[in-house]
Amino acid sequence: MNKDPYAVALKNALTEIKKICPDVSRSFIFTKDGVIVAGDSETDEKTMEKMIRSFQSVAEKADTIGSLKAVYVNGKKGKVILSSVNDMYLALATSKNADTTYLHSVTRVLIPTVLKLLETITPTPLQFAPSKQLVVDTLSGFFVGDSVQIDTELLEEWYKLLNQRSVNQVEIEAFGGKATQCKVKEINDPKLKGKGIIRIPERVCKTLEVKKGELVKVKPA
Amino acid sequence: MSAKNKSKDDIEIMQEKLQSIKGREGIIGFILRGSNSASIDLKDPTKIIDYAALSAAAFEAGQDMSAVLEIGKVDTILLEGEETKVLSMVINNHRLSIFMEKNVDHNKLCKDLNLT
Numbered sequence: 001m002n003k004d005p006y007a008v009a010l011k012n013a014l015t016e017i018k019k020i021c022p023d024v025s026r027s028f029i030f031t032k033d034g035v036i037v038a039g040d041s042e043t044d045e046k047t048m049e050k051m052i053r054s055f056q057s058v059a060e061k062a063d064t065i066g067s068l069k070a071v072y073v074n075g076k077k078g079k080v081i082l083s084s085v086n087d088m089y090l091a092l093a094t095s096k097n098a099d100t101t102y103l104h105s106v107t108r109v110l111i112p113t114v115l116k117l118l119e120t121i122t123p124t125p126l127q128f129a130p131s132k133q134l135v136v137d138t139l140s141g142f143f144v145g146d147s148v149q150i151d152t153e154l155l156e157e158w159y160k161l162l163n164q165r166s167v168n169q170v171e172i173e174a175f176g177g178k179a180t181q182c183k184v185k186e187i188n189d190p191k192l193k194g195k196g197i198i199r200i201p202e203r204v205c206k207t208l209e210v211k212k213g214e215l216v217k218v219k220p221a
Numbered sequence: 222m223s224a225k226n227k228s229k230d231d232i233e234i235m236q237e238k239l240q241s242i243k244g245r246e247g248i249i250g251f252i253l254r255g256s257n258s259a260s261i262d263l264k265d266p267t268k269i270i271d272y273a274a275l276s277a278a279a280f281e282a283g284q285d286m287s288a289v290l291e292i293g294k295v296d297t298i299l300l301e302g303e304e305t306k307v308l309s310m311v312i313n314n315h316r317l318s319i320f321m322e323k324n325v326d327h328n329k330l331c332k333d334l335n336l337t
Binding site: 025026047050051054055057058060061062063064065066067068069070071072073074075076077078079080093096 | 268271272274275278279281282283285286287289290291292293294295296297298299300301302303304305306307320
């Protein structure tokens with residue numbers, strides 16, 4: 001999950017929403033690309049990812065009704081609300097009897113206000129680079145150092161997306177849940193370029209509990 | 222009356238209600254799908270495949286979201302687009318999706334279908 005000022009401020013906004021509307025049991029915010037921006041402490045990242053996948057599966061087929069603005073699921077024990085707020089989506093789980101009109105009034109004021117305020121006081125624009133799934137290739141030897149290696153094209157894509165001159169560190173997350181941050185360099189072996197791999201030193205592989213050939217999620221740190 | 226016959230009658234009653242609903246202002250059409258049959262009535266038949274795919278995706282996502290966030294058996298799913306919206310629900314083992322303009326009161330539709 002992103003730890004920049006936006007994420008911290010939005011997480012605080014979610015906490016405030018829960019205080020104002022105690023019927024809200026879970027809440028998180030994600031971008032159109034499916035990047036989790038902020039979430040409450042009760043909802044783990046896997047739950048959020050499952051929700052986002054479900055949302056995206058509908059969004060892909062929603063051209064016929066215009067782009068998908070909101071999804072409401074009414075269940076016997078509660079409700080799920082996913083609604084667009086500016087360029088992002090807010091996901092909420094509430095009790096069965098939650099006053100959704102009141103909830104909408106609160107969220108539609110609070111979240112855009114926080115975003116507007118952040119855009120005013122924070123110099124960097126709101127940009128999130130989506131994580132990429134890459135195949136692990138191990139780096140071994142005495143001189144491998146601590147840096148991981150990925151394709152130049154991917155690094156360039158991230159520079160542009162984040163409006164930065166370079167990406168020096170990446171966050172790597174294994175599907176087992178282990179995560180770490182490492183310095184990043186371009187892949188130096190021409191034979192391995194363009195293959196969607198990430199070359200990770202063996203020591204880091206042990207930390208992440210991953211082996212060669214397994215998938216990991218990588219994004220700029 | 223056997224349960225099977227009652228269910229058949231219920232579906233026939235719902236079909237009648239749907240015929241009355243589809244004539245209302247802002248209603249684009251509906252898809253009613255049972256295990257062996259489907260009834261589709263849309264103003265723009267060229268969009269049948271798109272609407273059917275969206276309806277199926279809505280039910281699937283609704284079930285998944287309900288399971289993930291533990292909100293129990295799904296009563297209704299509402300998808301809101303830029304221009305239109307879709308109300309989906311299961312009635313007597315039939316999957317019903319009603320497509321409508323955004324200004325239509327979908328809660329009233331639920332009431333008219335005796336779902337609330």
